Amino acid sequence: DWRALSENYNAIPLLKENKDKISIYSLLKNKNLDITLLETILERILYDIDVTKSEDPLLLSQLWRHPIGIKILVKNYNESPKNAIWSDICENHSTFAINIVKQTFIEEQAIEEDVETYDYKLVSLNPKAIQFLTENPDIIYWPYLSLNPKAIKLLTERAYYESTLKPEALRTILNKIYWSELSKNPKANKLLTERATYESTLKPDYFRTEPNKISWSDLSKNPSVIRLLDKNLIEESPTVIPSNLLRLHHGISLENLCQNINAVKLLKKCIDNIKDTKHWEFLSENPCIFKDN
Numbered sequence: 001d002w003r004a005l006s007e008n009y010n011a012i013p014l015l016k017e018n019k020d021k022i023s024i025y026s027l028l029k030n031k032n033l034d035i036t037l038l039e040t041i042l043e044r045i046l047y048d049i050d051v052t053k054s055e056d057p058l059l060l061s062q063l064w065r066h067p068i069g070i071k072i073l074v075k076n077y078n079e080s081p082k083n084a085i086w087s088d089i090c091e092n093h094s095t096f097a098i099n100i101v102k103q104t105f106i107e108e109q110a111i112e113e114d115v116e117t118y119d120y121k122l123v124s125l126n127p128k129a130i131q132f133l134t135e136n137p138d139i140i141y142w143p144y145l146s147l148n149p150k151a152i153k154l155l156t157e158r159a160y161y162e163s164t165l166k167p168e169a170l171r172t173i174l175n176k177i178y179w180s181e182l183s184k185n186p187k188a189n190k191l192l193t194e195r196a197t198y199e200s201t202l203k204p205d206y207f208r209t210e211p212n213k214i215s216w217s218d219l220s221k222n223p224s225v226i227r228l229l230d231k232n233l234i235e236e237s238p239t240v241i242p243s244n245l246l247r248l249h250h251g252i253s254l255e256n257l258c259q260n261i262n263a264v265k266l267l268k269k270c271i272d273n274i275k276d277t278k279h280w281e282f283l284s285e286n287p288c289i290f291k292d293n
Contacts (some may be wrong), residue, residue: 012037028069033100035068042072048247059083067094070241074100098128105136124148129184142174146181152188159191167206180215189224196228226263258282264291 002018005011006026015022015037022041027033042063063069064084072094073136074081081100089097101123108117121141123129127150133140134154142158145151158177162170170176179195182188195214219225229252254273257263257280267274267283274280283289 002220023274024059025062029064033068035071038068039072039076040102042069042076061088064088065092067092067096070094070100071096086118090120091126095128098126098132101129102132105132105139123192124151127151129205140175142176143178143181146178147185149185150188152185152191155182155185155188155191159195176212179213182224183215183218185223186224189228192222192225193228201242216251217253217256220263221251221259223260223262226266229257229263229266231251251253255279255282260285260287264288 002021003023003026006015006023007029009030009032012030012032015027016082017109019037024041026043027038042091046135063073065088070089070187073084074096081104089100092098093095102122104118105120120139121144124141124144127146127148130148130150130153133145133151140154145154155177162176165173181197182191185192192214199213220229254270255268255278256272257270258279260266263286266287267286274283
């Protein structure tokens with residue numbers, strides 16, 4: 001199966017000997033792909049394709065997103081980033097792509113007219129863009145930054161600033177941490193633990209006017225905060241966790257818990273609640289079920 005082989009990171013020597021059989025879409029997923037092989041394949045594939053006319057938009061989109069592909073398009077085919085789908089460049093996790101974003105931003109700032117040609121929201125998701133975002137905080141899009149595992153320093157600083165504001169002032173600002181999104185961040189354990197402690201001191205009425213809070217449903221799938229889930233559930237019910245206790249604790253999701261690779265202790269105590277076929281499917285795919293603890 002050459003499609004599968006093209007994605008196999010140990011198959012590069014074999015692929016170099018069988019270039020005519022390679023699947024370019026699978027090759028772009030190969031972790032060991034080198035620029036020489038990709039250049040050779042693209043010469044064959046793009047020979048009859050005018051890249052400026054985007055005759056294969058799916059391939060071009062993947063190339064703009066790929067750390068090696070973007071270099072080849074710009075350097076070998078004289079492709080201008082202005083011809084690309086901007087979101088593809090913003091989501092490219094390479095220094096080369098981030099430099100394009102930086103240069104575009106500088107050029108845009110130099111224009112005297114107050115016109116924003118490019119949308120920089122997706123840059124906040126890019127783990128390689130932290131320095132750029134730190135230097136240009138006005139373009140940060142906080143819902144996306146809250147998901148960025150490399151943005152913990154920025155998020156921690158923002159959380160401290162927000163903690164100094166009164167609730168009325170916090171409600172009026174748009175640039176703030178989105179705790180529901182941060183609940184999915186695999187590196188936000190400390191922030192989420194501190195936030196959970198704070199939220200436990202608030203009266204339920206507070207969240208009727210301020211819905212920005214931890215999402216325990218998303219937290220249930222986050223492997224980095226399993227101690228927080230353990231603390232809330234196992235300490236209260238050390239033997240078997242009844243289904244009503246899951247619901248009482250802010251809406252912990254059993255479906256998401258079944259997908260959490262660090263939730264073996266909790267899942268053992270919730271096993272009697274797992275009746276849904278979909279839950280069993282997720283549980284069967286979870287490698288943690290073969291762990292003792």
